[in-house]
Amino acid sequence: MAGETGLFLYGLVPADVEATPDADGVGEPPGEVTVVRHGDLGALVSEVPLDTPLGRSADLRAYQELLDGTAVVAPVLPVRFGTVVTGPDAVLDLLRPHHDRFAAALAELEGTxxxxxxxxxxxxxxxxxxxxxxxxxxxxxxxxxxxxxxxxxxxxxxxxxxxxxxxxxxxxxxxxxxxxxxxxxxxxxxxxxxxxxxxxxxxxxxxxxxxxxxxxxxxxxxxxxxxxxxxxxxxxxxxxxxxxxxxxxxx
Incomplete structure (x- = not known):
């Protein structure tokens, strides 16, 4: 799998949330954080090499800093640390069947x-x-x-x-x-x-x-x-x- 990449999944947010240009993802060098959207939902992701283990203290810190910073301005559903999927289609496979439930959970977290x-x-x-x-x-x-x-x-x-x-x-x-x-x-x-x-x-x-x-x-x-x-x-x-x-x- 040398050279292959996947998407590290940080959390789910409302679809209108944008990743800030200075947001650092996990990995070395840090991956660029982007948003994969479906309906009212967005998923915060960054590209990571599949052959590089993740788990350094710097990776956990980047994960937490991204989610904590997001939570100050918008509701967010954290995804378990270390969750990596193969690409955007795999993210959509998560969002599509659970769209309404995730959207309702985000609505409940609004303003908290x-x-x-x-x-x-x-x-x-x-x-x-x-x-x-x-x-x-x-x-x-x-x-x-x-x-x-x-x-x-x-x-x-x-x-x-x-x-x-x-x-x-x-x-x-x-x-x-x-x-x-x-x-x-x-x-x-x-x-x-x-x-x-x-x-x-x-x-x-x-x-x-x-x-x-x-x-x-x-x-x-x-x-x-x-x-x-x-x-x-x-x-x-x-x-x-x-x-x-x-x-x-x-x-």
Whole structure:
């Protein structure tokens, strides 16, 4: 397949969306981003060599930057990263039979963007709070203090279990608190699984674009209120990765 090319598929957009001249696609050198259209739909694509593996951090960054930049100005349905088809006819084979469903999904996303809120517990403060509130855990902590791991194996295991349970309960409470705080500004929400044992909250928010500034202000206040216990991070605006049925848009 040396020398053969295909089309990398980024996402679906309304047919009137144009690719900006300075948009960079994946690959080295970056491919030119164009739009394949059918009816009310367009597909953002760029040409890629079929014999070149894609998956560098630069490729993922180009994919995300294109979709996130598009989401600021128009609704977009992200397609799973790495989806490559043989050419424009293959893109049309995707668009034609699903035209009305994709168009309806884009209409629902009109005027929205995604934000992701991450909160991570400050471990020393969290452990102090758990020991203060849980006498059993405090007793176990006293038993293992100053002893070798081998000599205190059983109480260490039990202490770890109690701390893990306490963290899980606090994580559930923190996610509920965060969702309650942001409910006024969002269209939909998705809880993300923790990716670290000290994760306190990990939530994707589909936000009304007219309420973005208010949401950011509320989250800044939230972070200030939780300062010392949590470290907060806000990502966005992003394409609605968490609010698209990814398997239906995969190649």
């Amino acid at each position: 963007v995604q934000y992701v809120v991450q909160g991570r517990f400050e471990e020393p403060a969290l452990l102090r709070a758990i020991l203060d509130e849980n006498p059993a855990a405090a007793r176990l902590a006293e038993q293992v203090r100053g002893r070798t791991e081998a000599a205190s194996r059983e109480p260490r295991i039990r202490l770890g279990e109690l701390i893990s349970q306490a963290v899980e309960l606090r994580r559930e409470a923190e996610n509920r608190r965060l969702l309650d705080t942001t409910a006024e500004y969002v269209v939909s929400t998705q809880l993300r699984p923790p990716n670290h044992e000290m994760d306190a909250a990990h939530v994707a928010l589909l936000v009304d674009s007219n309420k973005e500034d208010a949401l950011v202000d509320v989250l800044e206040e939230y972070a200030q209120d939780r300062r010392g216990l949590l470290r907060m991070r806000l990502l966005g605006p992003l394409a609605p990765y968490d609010f698209v049925d990814a398997h239906q848009l995969a190649g």
